[in-house]
Amino acid sequence: MDARSIIARLRNGETPPAAEIEWFAHGLASGEVSDAQAGAFAMAVCLNGISEAGRVALTAAMCNSGDRMNWSVAGPVLDKHSTGGVGDCVSLLLAPALAASGAYVPMISGRGLGHTGGTLDKLEAIPGLSTEVSTEDFQQIVGDIGFAIASASGDIAPADRRLYAVRDVTATVDSIDLITASILSKKLAAGLDGLVLDVKWGSGAFMATASDAHSLAETLVQTANGAGTPTTALVTDMNQPLAQNMGNALEVISVMELLTAPKDCALIDLTQRLGGALLASSGIVDSAEQGAQRIRQAIYGGQAAEGFGRMVARMGGPKDFVECWRDRLPASRYEIPVLAQSSGYVHAIDGKALGNIVVKLGGGRLVGSDKINPSVGLANVARLGTMIESGTPLLNIHCEDKAQGEQLVCEVQEAFTLSEYKPEPRVLVVEKVE
Template identity: 60%
Template sequence: MDARLIIAKLRDGVPPSADEISWFAQGLASGAVTDAQAGAFAMAVLLKGLGEAGRVALTRAMRDSGKVMAWDLPAPVVDKHSTGGIGDCVSLLLAPALAACGAMNPMISGRGLGHTGGTLDKLEAIPGFRTGLSEADFRTQVARIGCAIVAASADLAPADKRLYAIRDVTGTVESIDLITASILSKKLAAGLEALVLDVKCGSGAFMKTLDDAEALARALVGTAQGAGCMTAALITDMSQPLATAAGNALEVIEVMETLTGTSVNVALRDLTVALGGEVLALAGLAADAEDGGGRISRALESGAAAERFGQMVAAQGGPADFVERWPDRLPAAPVVREVPALADGYVAAIDGQVLGNAVVHLGGGRLREGDKVNPSVGLSDLAGIGEETGAGVPIAMVHAASDAAAEAAVKAVQAAYRIVPDVPDEPPLVMKRIA
């Protein structure tokens, strides 16, 4: 086959065949397809689209460009994927809760991307926690504990790794076809039987409007099901941070407070329950999503999820007594500053992207690939939409490495908040279900 002819077909609005897409994906992985050809392919897909059959073919082809895991376990293998947001630490709650409910969750996660936080960075705020497990250790841990949260290995969907890097520098990141294939090729290479998707919508998400979020959710669900994985999606609110903290160690604190019941974040718990209920039902471990949600809720309330979390932390190199002594085990920033509100009234809107970027500039994320992340910095005690405040009253706390960094973050957070005289409507946590 010839990469030029495949690109020309796409350019002219003719979807390539499944065999042509498979050949192209293998060429991405092997290097037979050049960077210029990969960029032209990505731009042609962005402009002309692949269609539903083409999305499925590209997802399967990128999945099959490397190792595809197969499991021999006594329970269904399931997972969750979020499209990214601010204060979104659901994975840290959901993985152990699913394990406590009898599911197997080999969660392959990522690092912070742009203004959004990354699950791996959050877990690495725990001293000693290792996200780079060998395949043998990964398999052993999932079989023994029921969950593991790890980084992707180099041989998992290598075509996606190559194409993602090309998209990043060619202005083609926004293609729904390419986003869909990128997300699902990695997830399906993990050998899943059921998948629930958390598609974020709002100021702190990549998809700002409900229409865009729904288009992505429908593409993801249809493609995953077309590739043979039982899948559903929830479109959820990201017009404000999910947790009241944004930053790696600070979000782990909120997770531990919710896991141990010392101070439960209701939104964080409710979304964990909703997503977990969906995937347990898809996997046949619950009669329906409501029954599955009840099982997740009981795992959280009983301490069973906290116990599994502690086992996971210890197995991946963290402190064996982390669940009992987490307040002593997490790093703290040397500078903590209040963020005073600039007006009297009620919080009407929060620019989540501005908050996320504030965390990145504090050192809690990466401005360039390879930047070292400071796990202790970030924001806490974030006021939510509908909260009453007054001029000079704190709407957040900044945790910083220096006074100068703290001052810059205070100004950024103040700019992210819109305060109005009247009580605004609060957005629903779950906006829509797609299945």
């Protein structure tokens, strides 16, 4: 077997046999497959797709390219994954709330892909915190605290680690086959008893339509359940940022504000609904409604905040982070308000454009070697349906280079569509797939 012949099959619209896909995955893990070949593989899959059997084979091969975890804990081992959106920091709220509700959550997360932020990049905005932990330390933290959010160690799905990084810089992120294999290879290797998926659609997601998101949700659920991990998916709206802040430290601010002074909002709503579905599927509660209430109690009662602080300390961050987070997070040098040029209701937001602006500011990666600036981003993003008067802010740009920030003002303004008519309220959760 060799990488060139496997890539040629995919280029010609064929699905390689499972044995060849397994060989390629192990080549990714060992380094026998080069970055150029990995990029060509990803592009061929993105353009031509692979069959259902090929997708299952790729998922299994990447999962089996490294170690698989085993657990001896006093409750079900559960996790959540999002397909990616803007202002999406649910994981930082949900993981400690699930742990406070009786679950154990080994949340293996990723870094930013394309225009969407990455959970690990957000966490590492906290000074001193490192998400790179050994498998042994990761399992110990989960056992002691009930959850941990970390990068897959080099021993967990190493083939996906290579391919994930290549996809980010080769415009091959939005492939159902690659998304499925990437998500599930890590989740299956984590030894889960249950999984919930947040499959997003809209201007800030990789899936442009609800129909596309439904197809991805079905593919993920079928593949995961077929591999023995009970899985449910919620198809959710991402036509505006989920939180009002975009950018790594800014999204941690959104999370800490809700953990320390909870208030009803879309971010809390989606966290409850994802957590409720997962707690119900695992048998901790009898229904998704009861599960959502359990998650709400963990957040509003302060248990989720306490757990989050313990995890931050265990992973190298400040021991007093929950009490002093405002003084601990990095801040940008400049804050530039972007003013509306006319009056009207916010009718549409180009979330992908806003996400790309965050990347340009330094909050994401244009190439794999880019170093992220955790302090930059967009804050106080106006919500759909809000009445904006001419000359008032649509959002605030947080940047290190004032001239660059000022150059991006027009791009931000173009990402908003204002109308004299107030749009209908959007449905946050479109459907449940199980």
